[in-house]
Amino acid sequence: MKNKKIKAGNLIIHIILILYSIITLAPLITVFSSSFRTIKNQASPLILFMEFSMESYKAAFTKMAFPVVFMNSFLTTAGSLVVIVIIGAAAAYPIGRLQTKLSKFLYYFFIAGLVIPAQMVIIPVAQMFNSLNIPYTRFTPMFMFITCSMPFTTFLYAGFMKGVPVEIEEAAYMDGANLFKRFTQIVFPLLKPATVAVVITQGIWIWNDYFFPMVFITKSRQFSLPVAMIQFLGDRENPAQWNVLFASCFLCALPLITLFLIFQKQFIGGIAAGAVKG
Amino acid sequence: MKKKKKHKSLVMTNKMFWFAVPAFLMYFTFWIFPVFQLFRYSITNFNGINRNYDMVGFKNYITLYKEGTLFHAIPNTIIYAVVLVAVSNIIALALALLLNANIKGKGIYRTAAYLPTLFSAIVIGFIWSYVYMPGNGMIATIMDSLGMDGSKFNILAGFKSALYAIIAVDIWKCIGTTMIIYLAGLQTIDSSLIEAGKIDGCNGWQMIRLIKVPLISATITINVILSVINGLKAYDYVFIMTNGGPGKATNTLMYSVYKLAFTEQLMGKSAALSVVAFILIIAVTICMLIFMNKREVEM
Numbered sequence: 001m002k003n004k005k006i007k008a009g010n011l012i013i014h015i016i017l018i019l020y021s022i023i024t025l026a027p028l029i030t031v032f033s034s035s036f037r038t039i040k041n042q043a044s045p046l047i048l049f050m051e052f053s054m055e056s057y058k059a060a061f062t063k064m065a066f067p068v069v070f071m072n073s074f075l076t077t078a079g080s081l082v083v084i085v086i087i088g089a090a091a092a093y094p095i096g097r098l099q100t101k102l103s104k105f106l107y108y109f110f111i112a113g114l115v116i117p118a119q120m121v122i123i124p125v126a127q128m129f130n131s132l133n134i135p136y137t138r139f140t141p142m143f144m145f146i147t148c149s150m151p152f153t154t155f156l157y158a159g160f161m162k163g164v165p166v167e168i169e170e171a172a173y174m175d176g177a178n179l180f181k182r183f184t185q186i187v188f189p190l191l192k193p194a195t196v197a198v199v200i201t202q203g204i205w206i207w208n209d210y211f212f213p214m215v216f217i218t219k220s221r222q223f224s225l226p227v228a229m230i231q232f233l234g235d236r237e238n239p240a241q242w243n244v245l246f247a248s249c250f251l252c253a254l255p256l257i258t259l260f261l262i263f264q265k266q267f268i269g270g271i272a273a274g275a276v277k278g
Numbered sequence: 279m280k281k282k283k284k285h286k287s288l289v290m291t292n293k294m295f296w297f298a299v300p301a302f303l304m305y306f307t308f309w310i311f312p313v314f315q316l317f318r319y320s321i322t323n324f325n326g327i328n329r330n331y332d333m334v335g336f337k338n339y340i341t342l343y344k345e346g347t348l349f350h351a352i353p354n355t356i357i358y359a360v361v362l363v364a365v366s367n368i369i370a371l372a373l374a375l376l377l378n379a380n381i382k383g384k385g386i387y388r389t390a391a392y393l394p395t396l397f398s399a400i401v402i403g404f405i406w407s408y409v410y411m412p413g414n415g416m417i418a419t420i421m422d423s424l425g426m427d428g429s430k431f432n433i434l435a436g437f438k439s440a441l442y443a444i445i446a447v448d449i450w451k452c453i454g455t456t457m458i459i460y461l462a463g464l465q466t467i468d469s470s471l472i473e474a475g476k477i478d479g480c481n482g483w484q485m486i487r488l489i490k491v492p493l494i495s496a497t498i499t500i501n502v503i504l505s506v507i508n509g510l511k512a513y514d515y516v517f518i519m520t521n522g523g524p525g526k527a528t529n530t531l532m533y534s535v536y537k538l539a540f541t542e543q544l545m546g547k548s549a550a551l552s553v554v555a556f557i558l559i560i561a562v563t564i565c566m567l568i569f570m571n572k573r574e575v576e577m
Contacts, residue, residue: 009482013376014383020373021390024450027409028393030416045408046419091301094294106298113309115559117511119532120552123326123539124312124319132307147308150301166289173289183297208398211513226398233518236407239414246408249401256396264389271455272462 035247042239045246060248064228065220070255072138073224076213077206080145081199087146088153088198089191093183095154096161107158114151118144118211126215138222141212149202156273160194161187193273200263200270207256225252313556319549326545338550347534348554355531355555358445359509359562366449366456367501373453374460375486388461392454399451403518406447410434410519434520437527444515444528452508456501463497464490499570506566510559531555 034045038053060066095107125144134140164187172182210226217223220231229252235241260267320338324331342348373391377384394402409416412432421428433443467490475489491498513532516522522529522537535555538548 010379010381013379013381017373017376017381017387021387024394024453025390027405027416031405031408044414044419046416046423087301087304090297093297095298097290098292098294100292102292102295106302109310110301110305113305115507115510115563116309116313117513117532117535117555117559119511119513119536119539120316120555121309121312122536123545123548124315125308126326127315128307128312143304143308147304150305150309154301170289179291179293204396208396210398210400226400229398229400229404232404236404237411242408245404249397249404252401253397257393260392260396264385268388268392268458271458 031246032250034243035250037243039243041243045242056243056247057251059244060251063244064225064231064248064251066251068221069223069225069228072222073207073226074255076139076142076145076224077203079139080142080149080206081203083142083146084149084153084202085195085198088150089157089188089195090183091150092154092157092161093187096158097166107154110151110154112151118148122211122215129216136216136218138217138224140216141209141224144212144216145202145206145209149198149206152201153198156198157191157194160191164190193269196266197270197273200267204256228252316549316552316556319546320553321550322546324545324549325543326539327543331546334546338547339554341547342550342554347529347551350526351529351531351534351551352554352558354441354527354529355510355512355558357441358448358512358530359506361442361445362448362452362509362512363502363505365445366453366505367498369449370453370456370501371460371491371498373457374464375490377457377461378464388458391457394451395454397451399514400518402447402451403515406450406515407519410443435524437524440520440524440528444519447515447519448508448512452505456505459501460494460497463494467493503563503566503570506562507559510555510562531558 029048030045033048033050035056036049036052036054038051038055039059041051043050091106091110095103095110097103129136129140129143134143168186168190169182172186177185208226210224210230213224213227214230217227220228229248232241232245232248235245321333321335322331323334323337377388397405410433412418412435413429415431417433418428418431421431433439471489471493472485475485480489511532512530513536516528516530516533517536520528522533531551532555535548535551538544538551
């Protein structure tokens, strides 16, 4: 009797979840299937997977100069992440370890910036770039990517730092290790789960961000992937252009989706880690 | 060597603060200092390019008030934040509770709910422009095939519906992350408490309301705070899908700030609006922290 009840309950759960998944995925699947059509095919996109052609992908590939913009995106994202991990973990070291007023101040100082929207400070920031004589290149947005990642990164590292026993460091101190050595060779390697979480969460938003590159980059050879998409803005109202537009949408998202499908466990764990540790 | 005696710990010395210097400098120069600059720009007629500007006093604030920019941007932003927070958290929590049950194919459902999070806002804007498109769009076509009149469907052009249509897109995107955080929170619940509940004869709903939800109140706090911050920053889908239109129906604070600065080149006015937005954001955050802290203790 009880078993039957549980089975009926599970069935209802499955039905709800399937319905939810269909509603969530419907736009993505429709767009995905249309991206495999020939450019001229204007039949309703709701007829799923009616043909399989790479023509739209080829057109999108050349229109957005995919290899160039992909490399730009890849270099800025990877470069930013390296700097974020290094200076973020370092900044969290005193915040997580010391119990002084200054360390508390730093903690709230970094967290407070989380509420500031990028649109608000963008012009003063541009003025700052001018006065510091920072040229506008494909790497200029990296300054902002690194800066904007600091609240979450220091918060996460400081949280994980509490799980690294102080005794290990004391032992290293007895063995004559200086501060720098203790941090780089003992504490930082033990923070690997935090590093994974930082790389995943910050990597996703940096890869997808279009605002900073859009403001700071004017030459199309320096565009990142999402900014290269902005030139399609006029095409979205025109059904004749849809198949190419949809193909470019998936070209833009493909790298992250591939990484997600390979490292699913790390992605889910990384996203959860931030909130649970806090 | 003499100095060391002053510190409590020989190992954890104040020298550690040197590690924070690079991050601090960068963060201060490119994030905190610019906020203070805004206060200065807000009383000038700076256009964003020409550095020879004059002080104009509170003129910018007065124009913002007189033109009514404040009276549609602030309510729009607040509606955006409230709807986003309420709907996305309720759906995400419900999903997490369902996924936390012992069922097959959990991973597939989780992936399905999470997938939208991986797309760039610009791509999502394009995809949903197609979904909402009148005539040939996805929803209009589905309505046609169901025998309803799809040709009248034009949600982004309606003064009342456009804002909600855009919020729906944001909800669709952010549920994945929120759900994952709730799921992680639910998994930290000690299974002995669930067992105890079962022995005491809790039914499913009582279990959720009286045991599970109170136990993840810290997770709820974090998710609500994160979505409120997200909602107050609302900008992406307004920029990509409606440009603030029809009329000013979807003008949010951040979109107005952007438009004043970049399209109309009125940096002084944009800075004044930023200051107003900044005060609003700080006020909301502080109220929320106080309220949430109180609730968590009560629970």
